[in-house]
Amino acid sequence: MLWADGMPIDKNGRFYGGPTTIITLTTEQIKKLALPENAGKRLALTEVQRAKLKKETGKSPTMFMFYDTRIGATDCTCGAANRALRFSETKAEIPHEYVMLDAEAAKRDLDH
Secondary structure, X not given: OEOOOEOOEOOOOOEOOOOEXXXXXXXXXXHHHHOHHHOOOEEEOOHHHXXXXXXXXXXXXXXXXXXXXXXXXXXXXXXXXOEXXXXXXXXXXXXXXXXXXXXXXXXXXHHO
């Protein structure tokens, strides 16, 4: 189990700190996440992914920071905004606790 000041993630790389939205990654997103320079980088969600997130959280931000929990990647939660946790080759989960509109997320990134 990983935590400390990071996100609550179990030994299987799954978030257990509250509700999440699970998205299916597109082929293009998978390719981008495979690039070394995209480890822990921002990627845009598709319109379908955003619609699902809006239905489940009431918000549909564009950009998310992806972390591959299969290899133990995570982040500190202080100032965390719009985090996506990739737990399989084709799936990622988005913890609702950290979902916010793009403008609010951008401000948090500047503050932290």
